[in-house]
Amino acid sequence: xxxxxxxxxxxxxxxxxxxxxxxxxxxxxxxxxxxxxxxxxxxxxxxxxxxxxxxxxxxxxxxxxxxxxxxxxxxxxxxxxxxxxxxxxxxxxxxxxxxxxxxxxxxxxxxxxxxxxxxxxxxxxxxxxxxxxxxxxxxxxxxxxxxxxxxxxxxxxxxxxxxxxxxxxxxxxxxxxxxxxxxxxxxxxxxxxxxxxxxxxxxxxxxxxxxxxxxxxxx
Amino acid sequence: xxxxxxxxxxxxxxxxxxxxxxxxxxxxxxxxxxxxxxxxxxxxxxxxxxxxxxxxxxxxxxxxxxxxxxxxxxxxxxxxxxxxxxxxxxxxxxxxxxxxxxxxxxx
Numbered sequence: 001x002x003x004x005x006x007x008x009x010x011x012x013x014x015x016x017x018x019x020x021x022x023x024x025x026x027x028x029x030x031x032x033x034x035x036x037x038x039x040x041x042x043x044x045x046x047x048x049x050x051x052x053x054x055x056x057x058x059x060x061x062x063x064x065x066x067x068x069x070x071x072x073x074x075x076x077x078x079x080x081x082x083x084x085x086x087x088x089x090x091x092x093x094x095x096x097x098x099x100x101x102x103x104x105x106x107x108x109x110x111x112x113x114x115x116x117x118x119x120x121x122x123x124x125x126x127x128x129x130x131x132x133x134x135x136x137x138x139x140x141x142x143x144x145x146x147x148x149x150x151x152x153x154x155x156x157x158x159x160x161x162x163x164x165x166x167x168x169x170x171x172x173x174x175x176x177x178x179x180x181x182x183x184x185x186x187x188x189x190x191x192x193x194x195x196x197x198x199x200x201x202x203x204x205x206x207x208x209x210x211x212x213x214x215x216x217x218x219x
Numbered sequence: 220x221x222x223x224x225x226x227x228x229x230x231x232x233x234x235x236x237x238x239x240x241x242x243x244x245x246x247x248x249x250x251x252x253x254x255x256x257x258x259x260x261x262x263x264x265x266x267x268x269x270x271x272x273x274x275x276x277x278x279x280x281x282x283x284x285x286x287x288x289x290x291x292x293x294x295x296x297x298x299x300x301x302x303x304x305x306x307x308x309x310x311x312x313x314x315x316x317x318x319x320x321x322x323x324x325x326x
Contacts, residue, residue, distance in 0.1 A: 053295055072295050079296045086292035088226035099223055100297070139296065 004028050004064050005050075005078075005146050005176055011058035012045055019045055020056075021200035027176040029145060032168065034191030035180040036205065036216060041197040043180040044083060047148045050178070051080040063146075079139045080148040085131050089124030093134060096123060100138050109141065114163065129160035136164050140171040147171075149179035153186050165190050184217065220307070223297055227290075228308050231279045232315065239275030243267045260326045268319045276312060280305060 010023040019042040027033055037043050048054035050061060052070030061068055063077055071078045087096055093115060097106050110119050114133050118126060126134070132152065139147050149168075153161045161183075168177060168190050181187050188194065194205035198214050211217045246266040251259055283290075294304050 051295070053292075070300070073298055073300055075298045080292060082289055082292050084289045086289045086296075088230070088290050088293055089287075090230065091226050099226075142296070144296075 003145060003176075004062075006060075006062040007050055008060040008062075009058055010046065010049055010056065010060070012042065012049060012054075012056045018200050020049075020197075023202050025178075025195065025202060027146060027178055029174055029176050030172060031176045031193060032172050032191045033176075033178045034184075034187040034194045035178060035197065036184055036187060036194065036211065037180070037197030038216065039182075042200070043197055044150050046197070047080060047150050047178065047180065051078060051148055053080075076143045076145065078146040078148065079142055079144040081135055081139055081150055081152060083151050083154065085123075085128075085135065087123045087131065087135060087138075090122060092120055092122055093126070094119045096134070097138070100142065102143060104141060109137070114160070129156035132156050133160050133163060137167060140167055140175065144175075146176045146178070149177065149181075151181050152179060153181045153183045161186060184211065220299075221311070223294070223299065224304065224307055224311070227283075227294065227304060228311050230287075231276070231283060231308055232312065234279035234282055235271055235275040235312065238278045239267055239270040242270040242274050246270070258326055261323060264319055264323055264326060268316045268323075271312060271316050271319075272309075276309060 005027040007026070008024040010020050011018070012020040023046060025033065035043050035046070045054060049056050049059055050071070052061075052068070052072045061071060063071060068074060068077075072080070094106070094110065097104075097109055101109060110116060114130055115137075118130055123131065133156075136149065136152050139149070152164055152168075165186060168179070171177075179187065179191065188208065196203045196205050196211065196214050196216055198216075203210075203214060205211060208217070212219050243263060243266045247263055251262060255262060257265070291301055291304070
């Protein structure tokens with residue numbers, strides 16, 4: 001059972017621009033870490049490095065004592081929700097769930113107010129909210145211990161935002177979740193710890209006042 | 220594992236069939252007029268099998284890379300890297316062309 005994610009010494013630059021400088025954080029089941037930051041501060045870059053799909057010269061990722069260069073290659077450790085939809089567009093919702101569901105009750109999974117209406121619909125024909133909801137639900141119900149969510153609330157209706165927030169809170173006791181989104185109010189609502197990526201570094205945030213001090217939100 | 224590869228394999232195979240038909244037509248126009256010990260049908264099948272495993276596959280994978288790159292995360296989340304995905308899909312394509320290679324003996 002993997003239960004402790006440690007990230008340390010992460011550095012990343014694009015050309016001359018140093019985006020991340022010695023980033024360190026830890027996460028374990030029960031944590032919902034909210035990662036905030038302006039556009040281009042490296043939130044997605046950090047998540048991709050932790051997941052293992054973006055190369056960097058400097059990084060240290062240890063999960064339950066084991067150092068891993070590409071954590072995603074080890075089963076049941078970590079999953080990642082990218083900013084854009086990632087499910088194959090040419091297959092149906094039911095088929096995707098069947099492919100993803102390792103030991104999951106497909107019928108039960110599809111029986112909710114959103115998915116029950118679109119079971120036979122192809123992924124490419126879903127609305128943005130339905131698609132995002134399905135993606136988040138698949139990842140939160142997978143057997144991975146850590147889930148990285150990159151902008152789960154972006155561009156979707158308030159109803160879907162509420163459903164996703166409820167789902168994240170419900171699953172957080174079993175999983176360590178790191179999420180980032182520009183909708184900071186929703187991040188502040190669900191997260192248990194907060195960090196702000198600022199000038200390449202990770203600043204711990206305790207209150208909304210800290211976000212004002214760092215210039216992330218207006219006064 | 221093969222079950223998980225189906226969406227990618229299906230997409231690449233469809234693209235590959237189209238690209239390989241185009242490449243086979245071009246190859247046929249260039250080479251069929253030249254003297255050969257083999258029949259035209261033999262050469263067409265041989266060209267097609269060749270392109271399925273080379274240029275057609277490469278173009279299909281490249282097309283996927285530039286148009287549907289984000290879908291790789293579907294496989295990453297299942298623990299399948301891009302290289303593993305390509306190698307396994309290529310292996311399935313080799314199985315796909317076996318009947319063509321078998322047919323070559325009879326034309």
